[in-house]
Amino acid sequence: MKFVTYSFQGGGDRLGALLSNDKILDLKAVAGDRHSVFDSMLSLIEGGQEALDFARKLLREADHGDAMLLQNVRLRAPIPRPPQIRDFMAFEKHAVKSLLSALKIRSAASEDPAQYIKDHQNLEDFKVPPVWYEKPIYYKGNRFAITDPEKEITWPSYSKVMDYELELACVIGKKGKNISKENARDHIFGFTIFNDLSARDVQGKEMGGRFGPAKSKDFDDASPMGPCLVTLDEIEDPYDLQMVARINGEERSRGNSGSIHWTFEEMIEYVSRDETLYPGEILGSGTIGNGCGLELLNFLQDGDVVELEIEKIGTLRNRIKK
Structure with a gap:
């Protein structure tokens, strides 16, 4: 349903x-x-x-x-104020390409871009950390930033570089603790679409503090979600869904949820270790490969209409306005 x-x-x-x-x-x-x-x-x-x-x-x-x-x-939004949001980085292609794009952006801002890349290309800062391959990494989002389909989003005054992020979101359906990945599907109610809007210029500075994103994702209406919540039985296979992002009707990103590295079952197993998961909690997949402007070095402009479409769910649409 x-x-x-x-x-x-x-x-x-x-x-x-x-x-x-x-x-x-x-x-x-x-x-x-x-x-x-x-x-x-x-x-x-x-x-x-x-x-x-x-x-x-x-x-x-x-x-x-x-x-x-x-x-x-x-x-x-299907759940206007969810009990909790955890957003993962579950797609390897995004993890790799976002780091490479960050290198390009920083090199372009330097006095000698070619020398900058030569000096920094082997630094650990620009490699996917080994821990990413060891466990599903996530940050806790702002549940008060969830907003509606078709809502016009106000561009935060402190940012000049805004970006969309195409994500599949899983909604927990049953309370549980120490849930095995084999039993995790019993705890999934369904899926929706999540746009984890990001102020990339702010995020670039924040991440230097090695404490995760904050104001780059914490502003009113930063997290559009919807348009509906589809039950697991209707989705059937959450790892075979076409995912597309369009800006002003032009396709920017396309991928398949099957390219995910960390499954939702593995996320549930990890999060629920000695911690109770509750109905209505949201687990975001993180951005699919090429599913954001950072990877493509093509960011949002004032007035852009962002459409995120996922097969069997629908289309989440919002305008971003200064």
Whole structure:
């Protein structure tokens, strides 16, 4: 199933099932107020398999004539305020190419670019750290920066170099601790699209402190997500999805989720070591290879419309405006 969070005519957030004909069926309205599992997307996820089965039953039996047109509502992020966000760097191609691009950018800013590259090309700073191949690396994102599909994003005043990042995001469906990778799929509710917007000029300086990104990713609406949350059974194979990024309708990036080095099952196993994972937590895949402007040395401009499309999920669209 495909679920959405939406608002209608300025009202509060509602939970809906996205129908194949671009209509939304309001689950709370169909089920009745007594069914609190349809109060929100998080309530649905926390309700477990019983709530999901009930939603499927409603979808089969409900009068779809009561559904609303998607174009008449405002889509919100599937989970507007998730309990937690962890964003990984799971694609090797991105890990390698982003470091090479950083070398090119720094060399271009030097007085003698050719000499700079010659002096620095063998430094450890420009190699993928061995630890990346030993365990799935992540940082904790800002859950308050999650924002909606179609939302116009304000370019942060302290940055001159903005970038998009094409990512697949996994949503945890069941509480667990010390979860093996063999059992990890039982803890996945579904998937959505994540755009980890980045102020690259700020990030370049921050990473020199060897403490991870901060203000380069921490600004209002820095993390668009959506347009829907698709259950694992409908995705079937999360490692065979075409992923495409377009800027103003022009294709910039294309890849397949199967090129991932660290699987979501391995991420879940790693994160849950002596730590409880809760329903609604989000694990971002990190950027797919060539899935950002940094790797292509082609960054965003004022007014650009970013469209991130992932097979079986849909398209996440936002305009970036100064």
